[in-house]
Amino acid sequence: MDWDKLRIFHAVADAGSLTHAGDSLHLSQSAVSRQIRALEDSLNTTLFHRHARGLILTEQGELLFEATRAMNKRLETAEARIRDSEEEVFGQLRVTTTTGFGTLWLAPRLTKLYEKYPEMKIDLMLEERVLDLPMREADVAIRMKEPSQADLIRKRLMSIRMRMYASRNYLDDHGTPATMQDIGMHRLISLSPSSPQVSAGKLLVQQLMAQEMPSLLTVNNYFGALQAVINNLGIGVLPDYVVEDFPDLVRVLPDIESAEVPVFLAYPEELRQSKRISAFRDFVQEEVIAHRRRMRETVEGSPGHDEAQVLPE
Helix, strand or coil, X not given: CXXXXXXXXXXXXXXXXXXXXXXXXXXXXXHHHHHHHHHHHHHCCCCEEEECCEEEXXXXXXHHXXXXXXXXXXXXXXXXXXXXXXCCCCEEEEEEECHHHHHHHHHHHHHHHXXXXXXXXEEEEECCXXXXXXXXXXXXXXXXXXXXXXXXXXXXXXXXXXXXXXXXXXXXXXXXXXXXXXXXXXEEEEECCCCCCCHHHHHHHHHHHCCCCCEEEEECCHHHHHHHHHCCCCEEEEEXXXXXXXXXXEEECCCEECCCEEEEEEEXXXXXXXXXXXXXXXXXXXXXXXXXXXXXXXXXXXXXXCCCEECCC
């Protein structure tokens, strides 16, 4: 099978249009069309249904596209490994993590990584969907649970807990709750029950919602919930790592928190020798160690840091 024709087929299937595929390949629409017809003739099958609104893959086209997509991922992996020199760190690194962790913890710290490796190109993909690392949807992931995909190198970075926080101004105006029942007198800010989240955080929110608050704000990510809290809208359920960068937040009901949530870094086994992966992994580990130290100093310096009550899973 002609590799060049397969490359053109993959571009057309991915774009759903001869014109768009031609633009990406720097070929005319007629040249792309000729190559597709030639490929169909060689396979003695039809790969696309042609409609006025674009192209739709046939069943046979879907089978071929699945194969070319896997081939493309493998070629990207090979290219990445070839481009990783023995002494320099450069090129693109696709990092995926949750919206909250990526926005509130990782992104603010990337300045240090770029200072050390100015030629890196990081594509930071923030979403709750778990991307397929072996299929190279991303190069490295930071997730709030141990990855279940096979052929991954994984490392536990740290643990976090969901806790309740409010701004000093909000507490000055509305008072500080002393018991769980007092939460019912305040507006609760939390992730929406329908949003993807760790079970420990969802359990804590369910416990709080049982207090029948008169007012409630739910958001589909922690960044939005944090903005509401720091703007004096109510008491929010947030991951504990936000405290370091927002010192004006006050922990509410410090004897209540979620169960422990593990944070893992993972990447494909085939990228074990990647210099970019190693640079990013070492950077994250160094930042985690520094974060732990600062959090420990904050806790030890706070008045009365008794053991918290952990809600069961």
